[in-house]
Amino acid sequence: MNTKLLQILIVSLILFPALSVAQDNERFKISFWFGVREIARDSMPDNANLDFMNYVLDTKRRDIEQYAGIGFQYKPFRNWDFELKFTSLSDLDPRQFDLNATRRISPYLRATAGIFTFPVYIEDYFAYHFHTSPGFIGDINSNFRQRIIREWGIKTGVVFALNHKRFNGLLKANAGMASFDRFDESVAQKKNNANLRREFRYATHFAPSLFFNPELEAGFDCFKLGNTIFGAQLKTNLFITRQAINYTRTVYYWTEEAPETQRITNPRHSFLKYDADLGVYCRF
């Protein structure tokens, strides 16, 4: 199913039934923010198999990413709120989202669950074949290789809330499972001064991993116009996991006949994403 259609369906399923039974005390919150993102992951030495995680673009190899986002929070019942956040990197693709449902347990404690996705760039991954295929032209396609892979995850956690006069703060401790989505890649090679051609085709698998995801949100109500409160907010979000990209590799020699197929399990790499942003909100 089209991803955008799926997103609309999820939002509709949650918000529209809730709207129909909305109580008088319903509250909305709309927020905008700009922030920076750091990606870090460890590298491992090349071995007999291509490890795509070695080519995840981290902030050692590129500038810190910047992003903008918009969030909608809706509280249809006294103890429930739903939040949908869209974030866009410099590619202006808004398909990075975070959808959460939160249940208030006490004035200071809440439980939350949700789904999320965010993109990660990998690039130049067939550099591996250049230095592991002596005698061959490593990649006969001279175009630069870069692609976006998306991390998908489900999470649950506890939220500690603190509201004091014009200050409101949330400390979230989330955990869950996440995996990069699947993708296919192929690289064709040719032996130097010879007719031999071969092609490696990679088809990655889902490889779920556990993650820890603490978040901190702090807001300050600046002023009030009618029934609408305007404020400023600071958010930070840390995503820590150990992740691998596993795949099936099929190698063809000369023609598409009699390929060699092998299922490859790569070692897990530590992977960290850190977001920090500043923004404004209004509640009504």
Added chain:
Amino acid sequence: MNTSIVKKLFVLIAAVSILRIISGCGDCPDDPVFFEFNEVSISNLDNSGAWSQVTTSDSMFDEAVSFRVMIDGYFEPVKFQSSFLRNTGYSSCYAFSKCPEILKPLHPITALTIKTLYPINNEIPANSDVSNMFVASESSWGNLYHPLTSHTVSLKDKIYYDFSESFNIYLKSKVLNDKARFIISVRLDNDSIISDTTNIIYIKAGK
């Protein structure tokens, strides 16, 4: 309706049709123009780099023996003329500025055989059929080759837009001889065979 009015209408429609005033929109005609393959010619390829290219040199690396095969055809003008019915009555107009001419060989290619005139190694002496040791590719780029037999099968029902067929062939084996030469024969479905012989290829050792 009055019979005389019907008659007048019929005469009017017939007159308009004969004068071809009204155009009838439709698809391009799909009946092909047939032609005959009549000649094979061979060029040497330089396949030392990423992509092969035609070369005038007669030397090749021992693992890079490759050729471009061109099979030319001709058509008989009498078969190209339009039928009487197609030009009578309503004239045809198409959504294309010009309909492409669909060409089909009267006698398609059914087999390719390659014979070596020099030994390739100790196990493959001169005058051996080495067809199975070659692979084919329609173009000089692309990731993988096709087996020669499946390439031949794909030519059977191929529709052409000019009167020729061309493809590249690549020898899979290393040539352990200082010379190589091949006869390439093309069999058509009427059992006629057209063939050509490559130049003498001087083999140089790969680096």
